[in-house]
Amino acid sequence: MDDKLKTAIQEVVESETDSFLAQLDEAPHEFRRSYEDSARRLIRRRKKSYYPLISSVGRRVITVIAAASVMCGSVLTAASIRDTTYEIKREGTEYGYRLTVDNDVAKHYPETIENEYCLTDIPDGYEKTIYQKGDKKIRTVYQGKSNEYIIFYQYTKSAFYSDFFYETQEVMTDENDRQYICYTTSHMKDNTHTFFWDNDEYIFEVSSKLDKQALFEVCKSVRIKDQ
């Protein structure tokens, strides 16, 4: 490109941009939690799928399931499918299905639980009866007066797996645009709901026979535990 044109473009654009920036209010902005999660994920991986709509756990799982249909239920190991769904994969097992996070992905996340999370909004009548803490997984069970339960897991991505039989699924989104995938088991007529979600660092799982919406509220109450 002509030098004179280059100089003219540079002077005009830089001058206009300087004027534009001079008018900006660059006060620190408090970003949404979902934004911060995405930004942390971006910093960690520094790459992005051309399909941002499948960047959440729930949609990735849906994509896996859709791909599984195409592949007649075979184990999802084809590279193209793994690329699409690189965070979560669903494999067929002898007894049903298993959700896991690929090792190549999990290695970019904490290997042990560094920040512990807890449920902060448990329905009345429930009490914590079991608390098992390991380096990579924490299991907490809350028991109701009539023997109902809520089970809460926090996993490192490398330790995460969950097995289930055929179940119905639904993706639910909270006020911060975080997505949760909910499986409902009905083969034993128990209608147990199990929610999975990803806060970027860890995978969480909450199961109960509570009403689905009530259990969703429980999931949304997960907060980092005061150390």
Add this chain to the structure above:
Amino acid sequence: MIFMTMPEGAEERRSFEELYEQYKNRAYAVAYRMLGDVHLAEDAALEAFFRLASNFSTIRKMEYHKLDYYIVITVRNAATDILRKEKKYKEQLKYTDELDSYGDDMSSYDIVELKDCISRLPQEDKDILYMRAVLELEYGEIARSLGIKPATARKRLQYARERLRKLIGEEEK
């Protein structure tokens, strides 16, 4: 599925994190000024950082003061894309074969005239001309900055040049 990747490693990650921390509020402020909506502005800022991540190897070699402009341009374009999606912004690029015939030699023009014509171009045209002429980015790098295909970047650049030529032609009449 294809991923836009960058060099791996702790150093790159740290550099990108520093870039993010340094520019996140500016990116938001630029986007908010254009969009006037907190959530849309955050979306635009994040999309801009995605684009910056995909071009990070180029960015790391960029002169510091040019990086400032490049980031503003990237955010501005991400915000413009969102405006389009929100159907608040409609611009049809018109292209005719006649426009193909112009060259780039503008040595005979006065720089003041050139600057006057450039300042009257749409912002997108100015941005893409700057990326190509001043930052000397390849079509692929421009494409990643704007979230478009390299062929589209090439065409947009062509349209920008032709619009500039038309403006200069009008000045001469």
